[in-house]
Amino acid sequence: MISFQGVHKWFKDLHVLNDVNLHVKQGEVFVVCGPSGSGKSTLIRAVNKLEPIQKGHVVVDGYDLSDEKTDINLLRAEIGFVFQQFNLYPHLTVLKNITLAPLKIRKLPKQEAEEQATALLERVGLADKRDAYPAQLSGGQQQRVAIARSLAMKPKIMLFDEPTSALDPEMIGEVLQVMQGLAHTGMTLMVVTHEMGFAREVADRVVFMDYGVILEEATPEEFFRNPRHERAQLFLKEILSPMH
């Protein structure tokens, strides 16, 4: 479903993606972890071309992003993206945040778009917030609306870029539960996260990267029980028991 083939990217002298080769299968829950600055956000942003790459190929649903014939806007409509900072549209109500793209891009009739949005809001537990503005919601609620907004396009793939990193601890659970629910629907999910609990329970595969290089690729059991790479061992130790 998503395939990285010899992908390189540089920010000036900094080699942020260094020969990345990965294949995310359809229906897979694919977790990317690694320390800050390891290139994991850049990696996930390359999937919908928010970050263009300089060498190699990213192929999504059979379309090569570097092919000029690929209509990136059409492709992006099939790829949901959830940001660390939610990035809801502050001037629109929750309902309009969700219905905007279905109305304007999918050309859904208004009634259908609103019914669908209402159903999605129920699914993320926010049916009563449809007429609220983003500024009136907590971080966890905003993130759930952002997930509903992405789902409203009925995407084939959902990308999550550290979806819980900007949240207060007591709100992380509500967002992870929504994501877990999604994983069970068989949608393809690629998730950049530090939530090792989520990775352990929900992921089909985990990759660990640092310095733009994929250092380890394993099932969650292998990764957590017996990480092979020294850097991954250190990372897991730090993140699982920060005080040692």
Next chain:
Amino acid sequence: MFNYQFDWAVVTSGQYAQWLLSGIKVTIELSVVAIVGSFLLGLIIAVMRMSNVRPVRWFAHAYLEFFRNTPLLVQIFFWYFGSYKILPKVVNDWLNTTNFEFSAAVIALTIYTSAFIAEDIRSGVRAIPKEQMEAAQSSGFSYLRSMYYIILPQAVRLTIPTLINQFLNLTKNSSLAMTIGVAELTYQARQVESYTFKGFEAFTAATLVYLALSIIITWMLTLYNKHVLNPLGVR
């Protein structure tokens, strides 16, 4: 020294009051058409100014520099006395079916003000976090549609106070249209003065009307922003 006989009746009743009223009507028409036009044109120029396509960006830049840095009066004279010599025949034919003085004044005011508005809107756009554009594009909106649905509506809200300023300037600048014979408020006040020698009354009346118009414009846009565009006072 104060032996001047005030005669306010000159401007409050009779034929001269009619002149002033018709002047007010023309000033309002001129201002409203040019406000709407300069706002729309300003939006387009602002977006062109931020385009990735170099020639488009350069064109917008040249437009801005040209129209912001030349006197409005000269621009009015250009459109009135000069433009028909270079405009295509169809355009001239069409302009001649309209009131040409009025059209030339509208064009000059619209273009002149649009240059200022474009810069205001551009700084509004720059104040919107770039993640808004990323979110819109991630949903499948093209750059231009992201601008239209997500970025510009937010940028315009931020820009309302400076836009009000531009609209007030425009309304006051519309008085320059008298120089090409548009019978707007200042023109009519001048007429009243010529016929009656009651310059004090005539121009006091004109001044008060401009003041009232400015206050009404400010008030309407502020209320519109407060209750329609941004009921929550967000950002």
